[in-house]
Amino acid sequence: MRIPSHSLALTGAAALSMSLLAACGGDDGEPAAGAATITAGDDKCEVGKKDYTAGVNQFTVTNTGSKVTEVYVYAPGDKIVTERENIGPGTRVSLVVQLSAGKYQIACKPGMVGDGIRQDIAVTGVAQKGVDPRVEKALTEYKAYVIEQTNATIAETERFAGAFKAGDVGRAKELYASSRIGWERIEPVAESFGDLDPRVDAREADLRPGEKWTGWHRLEKALWKTGSTKGEERYADQLLKDLGELKTKVNAVRLDPPITQTSMTNGAKELLDEVATGKVTGEEEAFSHTDLVDFRANVDGAFKVYELLRAVVQERDAALAKDLDEGFTKVQDALKKHEKGDGYVSYDTVGKADRKVLADAVNALGEPLSKLAGAVAK
Amino acid sequence: MSGAGLSRRRMLGYSGAGLLAGAAAGAGLDRAVSSHGDGRSPGTAIAFHGPHQAGIATPVQDRLHFAAFDVVTDDRARLVRLLRDWTAAAAAMTEGREVGGGATGGVAVAPPDDTGEALGLPPSRLTLTIGFGPTLFEKDGKDRFGIRERRPAALVDLPHFPGDALDPDRSGGDIAVQACADDPQVAVHAVRNLARIGFGVVAVRWSQLGFGKTSSTTPDTQTPRNLFGFKDGTENIAGTDAALLERHVWSAAADGADWMAGGSYLVARRIRMHIETWDRTSLQEQEDIFGRDKREGAPAGLSRERDTPVLGRMKPDAHVRLARPETNGGARILRRGYSFTDGTDGLGRLEAGLFFIAFQRDPRKGFVPIQRSLAADALNEYIQHVGSGVYACPPGVRGPGDHWGRTLFA
Numbered sequence: 001m002r003i004p005s006h007s008l009a010l011t012g013a014a015a016l017s018m019s020l021l022a023a024c025g026g027d028d029g030e031p032a033a034g035a036a037t038i039t040a041g042d043d044k045c046e047v048g049k050k051d052y053t054a055g056v057n058q059f060t061v062t063n064t065g066s067k068v069t070e071v072y073v074y075a076p077g078d079k080i081v082t083e084r085e086n087i088g089p090g091t092r093v094s095l096v097v098q099l100s101a102g103k104y105q106i107a108c109k110p111g112m113v114g115d116g117i118r119q120d121i122a123v124t125g126v127a128q129k130g131v132d133p134r135v136e137k138a139l140t141e142y143k144a145y146v147i148e149q150t151n152a153t154i155a156e157t158e159r160f161a162g163a164f165k166a167g168d169v170g171r172a173k174e175l176y177a178s179s180r181i182g183w184e185r186i187e188p189v190a191e192s193f194g195d196l197d198p199r200v201d202a203r204e205a206d207l208r209p210g211e212k213w214t215g216w217h218r219l220e221k222a223l224w225k226t227g228s229t230k231g232e233e234r235y236a237d238q239l240l241k242d243l244g245e246l247k248t249k250v251n252a253v254r255l256d257p258p259i260t261q262t263s264m265t266n267g268a269k270e271l272l273d274e275v276a277t278g279k280v281t282g283e284e285e286a287f288s289h290t291d292l293v294d295f296r297a298n299v300d301g302a303f304k305v306y307e308l309l310r311a312v313v314q315e316r317d318a319a320l321a322k323d324l325d326e327g328f329t330k331v332q333d334a335l336k337k338h339e340k341g342d343g344y345v346s347y348d349t350v351g352k353a354d355r356k357v358l359a360d361a362v363n364a365l366g367e368p369l370s371k372l373a374g375a376v377a378k
Numbered sequence: 379m380s381g382a383g384l385s386r387r388r389m390l391g392y393s394g395a396g397l398l399a400g401a402a403a404g405a406g407l408d409r410a411v412s413s414h415g416d417g418r419s420p421g422t423a424i425a426f427h428g429p430h431q432a433g434i435a436t437p438v439q440d441r442l443h444f445a446a447f448d449v450v451t452d453d454r455a456r457l458v459r460l461l462r463d464w465t466a467a468a469a470a471m472t473e474g475r476e477v478g479g480g481a482t483g484g485v486a487v488a489p490p491d492d493t494g495e496a497l498g499l500p501p502s503r504l505t506l507t508i509g510f511g512p513t514l515f516e517k518d519g520k521d522r523f524g525i526r527e528r529r530p531a532a533l534v535d536l537p538h539f540p541g542d543a544l545d546p547d548r549s550g551g552d553i554a555v556q557a558c559a560d561d562p563q564v565a566v567h568a569v570r571n572l573a574r575i576g577f578g579v580v581a582v583r584w585s586q587l588g589f590g591k592t593s594s595t596t597p598d599t600q601t602p603r604n605l606f607g608f609k610d611g612t613e614n615i616a617g618t619d620a621a622l623l624e625r626h627v628w629s630a631a632a633d634g635a636d637w638m639a640g641g642s643y644l645v646a647r648r649i650r651m652h653i654e655t656w657d658r659t660s661l662q663e664q665e666d667i668f669g670r671d672k673r674e675g676a677p678a679g680l681s682r683e684r685d686t687p688v689l690g691r692m693k694p695d696a697h698v699r700l701a702r703p704e705t706n707g708g709a710r711i712l713r714r715g716y717s718f719t720d721g722t723d724g725l726g727r728l729e730a731g732l733f734f735i736a737f738q739r740d741p742r743k744g745f746v747p748i749q750r751s752l753a754a755d756a757l758n759e760y761i762q763h764v765g766s767g768v769y770a771c772p773p774g775v776r777g778p779g780d781h782w783g784r785t786l787f788a
Binding site: 070083373 | 455462463478484485487579581778779
């Protein structure tokens with residue numbers, strides 16, 4: 001259950017992103033070039049211009065009043081497009097928002113209460129729909145991550161398989177969970193390659209009649225249930241062979257199917273789905289109860305995708321970025337409680353109340369994460 | 379708004395649409411809905427906006443989905459934002475419209491805002507009623523949202539009553555939402571969508587489905603029966619009796635918490651019924667226990683359901699006798715309970731009972747004295763209170779700019 005040293009330092013990364021967010025906000029800075037002004041006083045809300053072009057729009061908000069204020073951009077029906085809270089008297093912040101054609105309202109809320117002072121604005125035209133170079137860069141980096149994690153899982157699995165084939169049950173048990181981390185981080189990509197996923201990661205309960213059971217969980221059962229590796233050695237070899245096939249596929253010049261913007265962003269959501277349906281319930285690791293290691297790896301993989309796209313999300317849907325920052329932090333905090341040594345406690349020792357806390361945190365992150373693909377595609 | 383534009387109400391030729399023909403649409407919608415004052419016809423919409431929340435004096439609908447939530451953030455602004463989002467969604471759903479950008483027609487790679495299972499169904503008299511539990515004001519000694527001082531004295535922690543076997547996992551909660559509708563799918567859709575909007579701010583603590591109303595607030599209709607087979611709520615407070623509602627149901631500014639003026643206090647109790655032993659009880663004993671006859675519902679010794687009960691003719695421990703206002707210093711509550719059956723209990727017995735809901739101006743003068751009096755109730759041999767909650771339901775949402783809890787968080 002050891003977490004390898006190349007494991008993503010999730011907390012550190014989240015903190016870094018937070019400070020970047022503050023920097024983007026441009027608090028107390030000069031008005032950004034090309035930005036429209038919003039002057040928010042105690043009894044006024046002046047907007048520099050009323051007509052905007054569809055696409056990314058930037059506002060510079062200056063609080064000239066004596067109260068802390070907040071500024072909202074509302075679509076019809078008071079649907080919040082973006083918001084900025086806690087703008088202190090005398091401070092200036094910037095607000096970046098992606099707007100499609102339509103009518104909107106800017107609301108300043110001195111004292112951060114009530115419906116605010118409203119100004120109507122209109123947005124016309126069609127947003128430029130070129131390929132965002134930042135998304136291209138994220139895709140390139142994500143492909144490198146997939147290869148890195150594949151290599152890591154193979155290296156760990158070679159050690160695990162070595163102990164398994166040597167009949168060293170104790171050592172193999174120690175190496176089992178960590179051998180899966182790289183795989184769990186990139187599982188949606190691995191799942192896209194036909195029957196590779198069932199060969200490597202099928203659970204006994206999910207087998208169809210007549211289907212042959214191979215992969216990690218077969219070895220897991222031998223170690224924890226049977227307590228012997230005898231006669232099972234060839235499945236360790238088969239697992240390594242199948243992972244080799246994964247390596248070939250992810251290193252192909254033209255991936256089939258390719259990793260796209262949508263598959264990458266939806267992959268992050270799918271990783272949380274994996275946690276919600278398999279790990280929180282303790283079904284994934286029925287014999288070893290190492291579910292929390294998989295849980296963490298799934299969250300790491302989802303966070304990697306978000307981290308690569310965070311600047312884009314921040315620009316297109318700042319409220320979503322805030323929810324995701326908070327959501328990842330909360331899941332991480334909930335997991336932290338169950339850390340033990342380099343890994344996590346056995347999941348069968350985690351009680352119902354603690355499982356509810358984990359499930360709530362997963363739901364709280366999964367819901368905004370399901371909006372990532374849409375936000376990036378905007 | 380393309381998906382949401384075509385509302386369920388319009389698709390079904392909602393009866394209000396006729397009234398609207400020729401009138402200025404949009405602005406007229408709310409009034410058209412409000413004009414269905416009696417709100418009796420199944421399928422129609424109940425006005426969401428008003429001085430009081432709908433779902434209290436509203437004629438009782440057939441189905442219930444009640445949910446209690448825990449707030450999982452300490453961020454007051456985030457909580458208020460959720461209450462705004464919830465209010466917008468609730469206003470849409472009670473009108474039969476889809477939530478947010480609708481169930482279809484949004485970005486293809488993103489999940490739709492509305493979950494969609496109510497598409498094609500009429501508004502079904504859906505009402506959504508919110509209440510704030512004691513723990514929202516203070517939890518484990520912590521004033522999470524700066525509202526500890528605003529907790530009304532009437533929002534008491536309910537005392538232990540003899541026989542209580544309360545399951546903490548089916549009790550309490552920082553916020554409760556009562557969804558009532560004539561179609562169960564509409565009620566479930568409403569709670570599901572609110573829970574979804576709330577992820578990250580609230581988490582569902584427990585929830586309860588109710589399949590049949592056990593009390594009516596419309597005295598001229600047939601009084602419904604509970605799972606013991608008896609008519610329940612014959613003398614309930616009528617939703618049209620303004621004087622009784624003012625006196626016993628609606629909170630007033632003078633009561634101590636001005637933000638609750640026009641609101642009410644909800645007491646919920648999950649009451650397990652020992653169905654199997656009840657069914658083996660003789661008719662005579664059943665009628666003695668209730669103090670009414672089984673078929674007509676007439677008070678003991680009388681012939682018609684609405685004959686004024688003569689308490690002296692009932693057994694001293696008869697349920698009706700102990701629950702009557704004259705036994706309890708005039709205490710009255712508006713009951714809105716539902717029968718539930720959650721399968722079986724693992725011992726081959728029905729996991730069934732009454733999900734009791736009562737609204738009152740002050741639980742200290744309503745549910746608490748009545749329940750104390752019921753300690754001697756002969757019915758106690760056949761029931762057990764296994765879940766409990768008390769919530770302060772704020773006044774109604776006044777209009778599109780208003781939101782649930784505005785008076786509390788102002």
